[in-house]
Amino acid sequence: xxxxxxxxxxxxxxxxxxxxxxxxxxxxxxxxxxxxxxxxxxxxxxxxxxxxxxxxxxxxxxxxxxxxxxxxxxxxxxxxxxxxxxxxxxxxxxxxxxxxxxxxxxxxxxxxxxxxxxxxxxxxxxxxxxxxxxxxxxxxxxxxxxxxxxxxxxxxxxxxxxxxxxxxxxxxxxxxxxxxxxxxxxxxxxxxxxxxxxxxxxxxxxxxxxxxxxxxxxxxxxxxxxxxxxxxxxxxxxxxxxxxxxxxxxxxxxxxxxxxxxxxxxxxxxxxxxxxxxxxxxxxxxxxxxxxxxxxxxxxxxxxxxxxxxxxxxxxxxxxxxxxxxxxxxxxxxxxxxxxxxxxxxxxxxxxxxxxxxxxxxxxxxxxxxxxxxxxxxxxxxxxxxxxxxxxxxxxxxxxxxxxxxxxxxxxxxxxxxxxxxxxxxxxxxxxxxxxxxxxxxxxxxxx
Amino acid sequence: xxxxxxxxxxxxxxxxxxxxxxxxxxxxxxxxxxxxxxxxxxxxxxxxxxxxxxxxxxxxxxxxxxxxxxxxxxxxxxxxxxxxxxxxxxxxxxxxxxxxxxxxxxxxxxxxxxxxxxxxxxxxxxxxxxxxxxxxxxxxxxxxxxxxxxxxxxxxxxxxxxxxxxxxxxxxxxxxxxxxxxxxxxxxxxxxxxxxxxxxxxxxxxxxxxxxxxxxxxxxxxxxxxxxxxxxxxxxxxxxxxxxxxxxxxxxxxxxxxxxxxxxxxxxxxxxxxxxxxxxxxxxxxxxxxxxxxxxxxxxxxxxxxxxxxxxxxxxxxxxxxxxxxxxxxxxxxxxxxxxxxxxxxxxxxxxxxxxxxxxxxxxxxxxxxxxxxxxxxxxxxxxxxxxxxxxxxxxxxxxxxxxxxxxxxxxxxxxxxxxxxxxxxxxxxxxxxxxxxxxxxxxxxxxxxxxxxxxxxxxxxxxxxxxxxxxxxxxxxxxxxxx
Numbered sequence: 036x037x038x039x040x041x042x043x044x045x046x047x048x049x050x051x052x053x054x055x056x057x058x059x060x061x062x063x064x065x066x067x068x069x070x071x072x073x074x075x076x077x078x079x080x081x082x083x084x085x086x087x088x089x090x091x092x093x094x095x096x097x098x099x100x101x102x103x104x105x106x107x108x109x110x111x112x113x114x115x116x117x118x119x120x121x122x123x124x125x126x127x128x129x130x131x132x133x134x135x136x137x138x139x140x141x142x143x144x145x146x147x148x149x150x151x152x153x154x155x156x157x158x159x160x161x162x163x164x165x166x167x168x169x170x171x172x173x174x175x176x177x178x179x180x181x182x183x184x185x186x187x188x189x190x191x192x193x194x195x196x197x198x199x200x201x202x203x204x205x206x207x208x209x210x211x212x213x214x215x216x217x218x219x220x221x222x223x224x225x226x227x228x229x230x231x232x233x234x235x236x237x238x239x240x241x242x243x244x245x246x247x248x249x250x251x252x253x254x255x256x257x258x259x260x261x262x263x264x265x266x267x268x269x270x271x272x273x274x275x276x277x278x279x280x281x282x283x284x285x286x287x288x289x290x291x292x293x294x295x296x297x298x299x300x301x302x303x304x305x306x307x308x309x310x311x312x313x314x315x316x317x318x319x320x321x322x323x324x325x326x327x328x329x330x331x332x333x334x335x336x337x338x339x340x341x342x343x344x345x346x347x348x349x350x351x352x353x354x355x356x357x358x359x360x361x362x363x364x365x366x367x368x369x370x371x372x373x374x375x376x377x378x379x380x381x382x383x384x385x386x387x388x389x390x391x392x393x394x395x396x397x398x399x400x401x402x403x404x405x406x407x408x409x410x411x412x413x414x415x416x417x418x419x420x421x422x423x424x425x426x427x428x429x430x431x432x433x434x435x436x437x438x439x440x441x442x443x444x445x446x447x448x449x450x451x452x453x454x455x456x457x458x459x460x461x462x463x464x465x466x467x468x469x470x471x472x473x474x475x476x477x478x479x480x481x482x483x
Numbered sequence: 484x485x486x487x488x489x490x491x492x493x494x495x496x497x498x499x500x501x502x503x504x505x506x507x508x509x510x511x512x513x514x515x516x517x518x519x520x521x522x523x524x525x526x527x528x529x530x531x532x533x534x535x536x537x538x539x540x541x542x543x544x545x546x547x548x549x550x551x552x553x554x555x556x557x558x559x560x561x562x563x564x565x566x567x568x569x570x571x572x573x574x575x576x577x578x579x580x581x582x583x584x585x586x587x588x589x590x591x592x593x594x595x596x597x598x599x600x601x602x603x604x605x606x607x608x609x610x611x612x613x614x615x616x617x618x619x620x621x622x623x624x625x626x627x628x629x630x631x632x633x634x635x636x637x638x639x640x641x642x643x644x645x646x647x648x649x650x651x652x653x654x655x656x657x658x659x660x661x662x663x664x665x666x667x668x669x670x671x672x673x674x675x676x677x678x679x680x681x682x683x684x685x686x687x688x689x690x691x692x693x694x695x696x697x698x699x700x701x702x703x704x705x706x707x708x709x710x711x712x713x714x715x716x717x718x719x720x721x722x723x724x725x726x727x728x729x730x731x732x733x734x735x736x737x738x739x740x741x742x743x744x745x746x747x748x749x750x751x752x753x754x755x756x757x758x759x760x761x762x763x764x765x766x767x768x769x770x771x772x773x774x775x776x777x778x779x780x781x782x783x784x785x786x787x788x789x790x791x792x793x794x795x796x797x798x799x800x801x802x803x804x805x806x807x808x809x810x811x812x813x814x815x816x817x818x819x820x821x822x823x824x825x826x827x828x829x830x831x832x833x834x835x836x837x838x839x840x841x842x843x844x845x846x847x848x849x850x851x852x853x854x855x856x857x858x859x860x861x862x863x864x865x866x867x868x869x870x871x872x873x874x875x876x877x878x879x880x881x882x883x884x885x886x887x888x889x890x891x892x893x894x895x896x897x898x899x900x901x902x903x904x905x906x907x908x909x910x911x912x913x914x915x916x917x918x919x920x921x922x923x924x925x926x927x928x929x930x931x932x933x934x935x936x937x938x939x940x941x942x943x944x945x946x947x948x949x950x951x952x953x954x955x956x957x958x959x960x961x962x963x964x965x966x967x
Contacts, residue, residue, distance in 0.1 A: 080826030094579025096594030126553030127546035210665035308585030308808025310765035361659035368761025416520035
């Protein structure tokens with residue numbers, strides 16, 4: 036199948052104008068010895084229906100959709116209103132480049148400006164960027180940014196942060212001579228304050244925590260920010276379930292200096308992990324250290340409002356090795372989806388949706404812990420995820436649940452010593468009461 | 484594009500009580516004690532409240548203010564703004580593929596793992612490399628990953644080394660990525676041909692240099708014909724050749740980086756492999772390597788055994804993760820669909836026509852616009868505003884005037900080694916009619932520069948907004964809407 040609109044006649048005439056005999060002549064600058072003699076060993080070409088059939092066949096080998104899933108942990112199955120898919124699939128949003136020519140990119144730029152505003156409103160901070168790759172790289176960028184602001188090498192990272200986010204932090208910081216110290220969690224599933232106090236010192240740039248954290252527990256951000264600030268360190272918060280901000284106080288209002296996270300919950304499909312949507316907001320004093328694109332308001336030659344990419348002296352295409360980050364292409368289209376999603380839900384819708392998630396999770400928690408042998412692992416308050424402890428190794432119970440068509444939660448034992456009997460269970464608005472009851476029923480049987 | 488309606492910000496048309504969504508009712512007993520221990524917000528100050536109709540009109544109108552590939556010619560050099568096949572969007576939307584949770588048990592996601600493994604194999608064949616990771620999110624992320632692999636390799640031999648050599652024609656992401664990986668950047672000056680000089684390279688290449696980052700063809704569109712000798716010089720001192728694969732659309736099916744002795748290469752699936760740019764992402768930046776760097780690839784690695792696919796996390800030498808989950812899976816699907824649709828002859832034809840189209844434009848504009856380097860070029864060519872400067876017209880003015888002709892301008896002021904650069908990459912998906920429209924517009928603009936330069940300096944004239952004041956935006960940043 037060809038997407039080439041040049042006919043053989045065109046080709047002849049074009050070669051004549053260029054003044055060469057054949058297309059091969061245009062490749063003479065490539066030494067003969069490294070030019071391919073034949074064709075690549077690739078399948079195809081496939082016709083359009085054959086391509087569809089190829090992917091449908093692989094789709095049938097995925098059996099995930101035959102299960103009732105209670106998996107979350109940084110990837111959430113929320114309902115996506117039809118208007119999000121419809122509007123975001125317009126070619127005018129799908130097929131432009133980064134808005135380098137603002138006069139013909141006002142659509143993309145205004146969307147980014149609205150996205151930045153929404154993120155500021157949700158996080159309670161002054162300034163947000165246009166997006167980052169995902170929550171994990173957002174977390175890494177946050178600690179690197181804090182290090183630039185404070186110029187101190189010690190970075191404190193809560194162990195209750197998503198394990199994959201922590202792994203990315205290690206990968207990013209390893210080559211830069213930075214010291215990453217993990218802070219343990221306490222019986223509530225929150226950052227252990229004693230551990231934190233003993234780790235904080237005058238060399239510390241930042242405490243990074245997640246809220247709700249990987250155990251679903253909402254952190255006491257006010258106390259953490261007071262502690263961090265008393266040692267002149269910043270508090271950075273990473274959020275993997277930003278729907279929680281429809282209910283919970285904005286972290287910026289509780290003292291957070293940087294808030295970053297993963298906004299997949301806002302209108303992006305599970306997509307087997309990507310593309311998702313990283314975001315980052317900060318206090319305005321730190322704007323020169325913020326990574327990524329930023330859209331700003333200005334005026335045109337006639338004094339009318341317009342939007343442009345701005346503060347680009349932070350960026351790689353101007354500053355090269357002195358840039359705040361190497362990021363170039365990021366997640367503009369994902370941010371567009373999130374903007375449509377958030378504006379469709381609006382103030383009432385987001386609050387109501389957060390309430391639905393909170394209430395259903397509370398119901399599920401009560402229902403599941405009423406089963407003999409199942410207990411709530413951590414006492415800290417939760418939003419839509421929680422950790423349960425079972426009488427035996429979770430992997431054995433998980434297996435039996437799967438045989439009954441249920442994906443009951445995510446194992447924690449691989450990432451946390453001592454939590455081998457525990458699982459992280461996630462509830463969204465898509466879990467009806469019947470489904471939750473169904474899980475409870477099967478679990479009761481399995482544990483008998 | 485619309486010019487009549489001035490579309491407000493959504494916040495300015497919001498009114499209390501509206502919503503665009505109908506959510507299900509709560510079907511469990513409501514309990515207030517669950518709020519215990521939580522700090523609940525009073526409100527989401529300023530958050531918009533609009534109906535679905537208003538949302539739809541808002542975004543439809545905003546969309547109409549955008550120029551895009553679906554509308555017309557988009558010759559941004561080094562960006563490969565080719566047509567995005569609609570079939571690929573349909574495939575990425577298949578719920579049997581896109582509906583899978585990233586942490587689903589492997590055995591429930593065999594189809595997705597097979598698709599990823601297949602894409603890996605096909606990309607290895609296209610590039611001539613031995614192994615690949617699909618995890619990086621974009622080109623710059625791939626660069627960072629690639630440099631981390633190189634550093635890990637050197638580190639394992641006791642010395643990570645200190646420097647990375649980068650030509651002055653390189654993308655800004657190259658030095659930035661090397662820096663974030665802990666390296667000191669040494670710039671190599673381009674020769675009068677616009678390429679790397681072997682003498683300069685030999686002088687700079689020491690045993691403290693970890694790698695050379697090279698873009699081939701480079702950002703002038705010029706193929707580094709000495710690439711094999713370049714690799715020899717770098718390898719002789721134990722360094723690696725990192726190739727920025729942004730310009731693979733000039734090579735695929737014709738030659739392979741692996742055959743040039745390149746050690747690490749990143750690809751931009753959103754360039755060569757037709758996945759849409761989305762107004763600035765998401766992209767996807769796989770990194771391909773030679774055998775000796777394979778142990779360092781990010782985890783997890785997809786392995787195949789007896790027709791079953793398995794994610795291996797147990798790789799002691801791995802640099803670790805560079806991203807959550809498995810990378811931009813939905814973007815990978817689009818790239819795979821593209822490769823399958825084209826097949827081996829189609830991939831070669833893609834490259835051939837991309838190079839033909841670029842040379843057709845080059846030949847048609849030679850003499851009218853200044854060409855600093857006369858070396859042969861492949862998929863892109865770089866003119867400058869040198870001739871038009873005599874009339875007080877810059878590359879910016881020329882670009883803005885192109886907007887009045889309904890065309891998107893080339894990349895401006897890059898590469899840095901060409902003053903007043905206009906970097907043109909047409910790609911293979913442009914018809915001769917569209918190429919001619921651009922060529923004629925560029926010729927007309929040159930005439931206008933001589934006859935009426937003011938017309939260019941005040942362009943654009945017919946766009947939704949006129950020329951925007953970028954200085955004011957930076958000097959007095961307004962970065963969000965605020966309630967008055």
